[in-house]
Amino acid sequence: xxxxxxxxxxxxxxxxxxxxxxxxxxxxxxxxxxxxxxxxxxxxxxxxxxxxxxxxxxxxxxxxxxxxxxxxxxxxxxxxxxxxxxxxxxxxxxxxxxxxxxxxxxxxxxxxxxxxxxxxxxxxxxxxxxxxxxxxxxxxxxxxxxxxxxxxxxxxxxxxxxxxxxxxxxxxxxxxxxxxxxxxxxxxxxxxxxxxxxxxxxxxxxxxxxxxxxxxxxxxxxxxxxxxxxxxxxxxxxxxxxxxxxxxxxxxxxxxxxxxxxxxxxxxxxxxxxxxxxxxxxxxxxxxxxxxxxxxxxxxxxxxxxxxxxxxxxxxxxxxxxxxxxxxxxxxxxxxxxxxxxxxxxxxxxxxxxxxxxxxxxxxxxxxxxxxxxxxxxxxxxxxxxxxxxxxxxxxxxxxxxxxxxxxxxxxxxxxxxxxxxxxx
Amino acid sequence: xxxxxxxxxxxxxxxxxxxxxxxxxxxxxxxxxxxxxxxxxxxxxxxxxxxxxxxxxxxxxxxxxxxxxxxxxxxxxxxxxxxxxxxxxxxxxxxxxxxxxxxxxxxxxxxxxxxxxxxxxxxxxxxxxxxxxxxxxxxxxxxxxxxxxxxxxxxxxxxxxxxxxxxxxxxxxxxxxxxxxxxxxxxxxxxxxxxxxxxxxxxxxxxxxxxxxxxxxxxxxxxxxxxxxxxxxxxxxxxxxxxxxxxxxxxxxxxxxxxxxxxxxxxxxxxxxxxxxxxxxxxxxxxxxxxxxxxx
Numbered sequence: 001x002x003x004x005x006x007x008x009x010x011x012x013x014x015x016x017x018x019x020x021x022x023x024x025x026x027x028x029x030x031x032x033x034x035x036x037x038x039x040x041x042x043x044x045x046x047x048x049x050x051x052x053x054x055x056x057x058x059x060x061x062x063x064x065x066x067x068x069x070x071x072x073x074x075x076x077x078x079x080x081x082x083x084x085x086x087x088x089x090x091x092x093x094x095x096x097x098x099x100x101x102x103x104x105x106x107x108x109x110x111x112x113x114x115x116x117x118x119x120x121x122x123x124x125x126x127x128x129x130x131x132x133x134x135x136x137x138x139x140x141x142x143x144x145x146x147x148x149x150x151x152x153x154x155x156x157x158x159x160x161x162x163x164x165x166x167x168x169x170x171x172x173x174x175x176x177x178x179x180x181x182x183x184x185x186x187x188x189x190x191x192x193x194x195x196x197x198x199x200x201x202x203x204x205x206x207x208x209x210x211x212x213x214x215x216x217x218x219x220x221x222x223x224x225x226x227x228x229x230x231x232x233x234x235x236x237x238x239x240x241x242x243x244x245x246x247x248x249x250x251x252x253x254x255x256x257x258x259x260x261x262x263x264x265x266x267x268x269x270x271x272x273x274x275x276x277x278x279x280x281x282x283x284x285x286x287x288x289x290x291x292x293x294x295x296x297x298x299x300x301x302x303x304x305x306x307x308x309x310x311x312x313x314x315x316x317x318x319x320x321x322x323x324x325x326x327x328x329x330x331x332x333x334x335x336x337x338x339x340x341x342x343x344x345x346x347x348x349x350x351x352x353x354x355x356x357x358x359x360x361x362x363x364x365x366x367x368x369x370x371x372x373x374x375x376x377x378x379x380x381x382x383x384x385x386x387x388x389x390x391x392x393x394x395x396x397x398x399x400x401x402x403x404x405x406x407x408x409x410x411x412x413x414x415x416x417x418x419x420x421x422x423x424x425x
Numbered sequence: 426x427x428x429x430x431x432x433x434x435x436x437x438x439x440x441x442x443x444x445x446x447x448x449x450x451x452x453x454x455x456x457x458x459x460x461x462x463x464x465x466x467x468x469x470x471x472x473x474x475x476x477x478x479x480x481x482x483x484x485x486x487x488x489x490x491x492x493x494x495x496x497x498x499x500x501x502x503x504x505x506x507x508x509x510x511x512x513x514x515x516x517x518x519x520x521x522x523x524x525x526x527x528x529x530x531x532x533x534x535x536x537x538x539x540x541x542x543x544x545x546x547x548x549x550x551x552x553x554x555x556x557x558x559x560x561x562x563x564x565x566x567x568x569x570x571x572x573x574x575x576x577x578x579x580x581x582x583x584x585x586x587x588x589x590x591x592x593x594x595x596x597x598x599x600x601x602x603x604x605x606x607x608x609x610x611x612x613x614x615x616x617x618x619x620x621x622x623x624x625x626x627x628x629x630x631x632x633x634x635x636x637x638x639x640x641x642x643x644x645x646x647x648x649x650x651x652x653x654x655x656x657x658x659x660x661x662x663x664x665x666x667x668x669x670x671x672x673x674x675x676x677x678x679x680x681x682x683x684x685x686x687x688x689x690x691x692x693x694x695x696x697x698x699x700x701x702x703x704x705x706x707x708x709x710x711x712x713x714x715x716x717x718x719x720x721x
Contacts (some may be wrong), residue, residue: 252668
């Protein structure tokens with residue numbers, strides 16, 4: 001009995017300790033999908049319930065109607081902390097069957113074998129999507145494709161004409177290249193100093209892509225944006241900062257901060273999306289009244305962003321999950337969704353719909369048609385392997401370079417080293 | 426009940442202790458042991474990882490961000506703790522009394538304590554922003570030509586965060602001092618007054634020695650919370666750790682490395698272990714000084 005009194009707590013402690021250990025590393029990502037489309041699946045979206053609940057309820061009803069015996073449980077997550085929610089689900093092994101996901105998160109989950117590899121389970125699906133969109137979820141270093149492309153977004157440049165004029169920049173020919181942008185920024189700095197600037201945040205990885213910097217090698221095993229062109233881009237920002245064309249506050253701004261500063265009339269250039277005009281009209285009508293829309297600033301192809309639908313490799317109803325992901329991303333459903341939301345479809349042929357080719361004369365239609373043209377040639381510059389931690393590291397290193405506390409080459413070298421270190425071994 | 430019967434019920438104390446033990450084991454001992462184990466692995470959120478020995482600690486030594494975080498956290502401690510040990514005592518002495526006005530002042534000073542650190546951070550963000558109230562007042566007074574970069578300059582951001590910590594901590598420690606001051610024998614004040622001591626002398630020679638043990642305790646508490654600062658810096662820097670990450674603290678670094686899909690739980694565990702050791706040494710040092718002082 002005496003021994004037992006010591007054994008009991010020890011066993012309890014060991015049992016508790018064991019809770020955190022283990023977890024098999026079985027790879028279900030390449031399992032061939034077969035079986036009947038039936039049973040219940042969960043479908044998770046990101047911040048779409050607010051404006052599009054009717055669309056998604058209709059989508060779910062239509063799928064269930066076409067596939068008797070299926071139940072789709074739709075879950076929408078709030079905008080804040082989506083990555084944290086995915087992290088918690090992934091760590092707990094409770095990832096939804098079909099997940100709305102960006103390439104960067106998909107890359108991380110695919111590396112851990114949590115997503116279905118479509119290049120093996122559904123190789124024929126590729127034909128149904130725009131090549132650039134399909135490529136965005138193809139990860140060379142893993143050798144597979146891990147999500148069905150869903151909606152795309154790109155957009156032109158938005159300029160605050162009143163602000164440009166007040167600060168001495170002619171608005172008859174708005175900046176279309178990075179060189180013109182930095183020249184306009186320097187002009188503004190000379191006249192307005194930090195009261196009004198042209199740029200509202202530091203360059204992100206996709207800015208380097210649009211500037212013409214090669215971001216990664218073809219095998220996806222090494223980052224390469226620390227070349228001379230990348231250094232030149234950082235030096236442009238440093239020069240602009242030193243000329244007074246950027247505030248120190250700007251060095252710490254995220255995308256939302258840039259948008260807020262544009263809406264407040266303190267920043268003259270905003271790389272926008274097809275949704276931006278509607279948003280400006282609703283939340284910053286004074287700025288919307290003076291806004292001019294110009295082509296996206298790029299030295300190469302325009303940049304675009306993509307959201308996709310990935311299928312959990314450990315789904316209990318994989319066939320149903322795959323069927324639903326394909327249903328939600330097919331041409332008809334993508335077209336229907338894009339007519340409700342200011343986004344662009346990734347399904348083959350959907351951009352040929354008159355909705356994206358006919359300009360009815362309204363500013364919204366003009367913006368939509370122009371952006372749709374850009375989508376057809378745009379590239380998802382942000383490499384999926386460039387993690388959100390690397391995004392933060394890049395911003396910090398560029399800030400130090402712009403402040404003059406670090407050489408631009410050293411800042412980029414360190415970021416490349418850091419980002420390479422985060423690649424799967 | 427015989428002695429024999431009592432011995433037979435050996436499990437009775439365990440039964441009473443079980444709920445508390447379960448909480449301690451689940452939420453303190455197991456996470457602690459798990460963190461220790463993790464710190465010697467290259468585990469990520471999605472991968473259990475392998476044993477890597479002291480690699481994480483070697484990496485820490487070479488990590489600029491860790492050095493910055495450690496510098497900021499230590500600076501925070503050095504600047505904030507002396508203020509939080511002394512200022513609340515002065516404040517407590519000033520508001521110690523039974524009038525309604527003093528009661529109102531005590532409530533006012535305590536109010537920031539019950540506010541969430543995020544709300545406090547947002548209030549101060551709006552005050553200290555380049556277009557915030559403080560800069561506008563300074564501009565209106567003609568004291569500045571350019572806004573003071575309270576939230577973008579490395580050191581000003583850190584000192585702004587310290588100001589917020591002190592502002593919120595004042596009321597909390599003031600209440601502790603008020604309780605301690607209630608235990609100081611009133612006869613000592615009477616005797617000091619008879620000897621001709623005014624309010625300042627009474628404070629220095631009666632109140633301060635009377636609450637010395639409490640001051641030591643507050644020193645310990647505020648040291649731990651200052652070194653573990655998170656909320657104030659996080660909110661004032663918008664979660665980025667300041668321009669170029671120069672205002673990051675150790676706790677923020679743990680949060681950045683240990684959360685998200687790309688979380689490196691092994692590395693974050695190593696930072697936590699170092700933080701634990703530093704805090705342990707700090708507290709041991711303080712206790713040693715305190716005991717040495719008492720022995721004298």
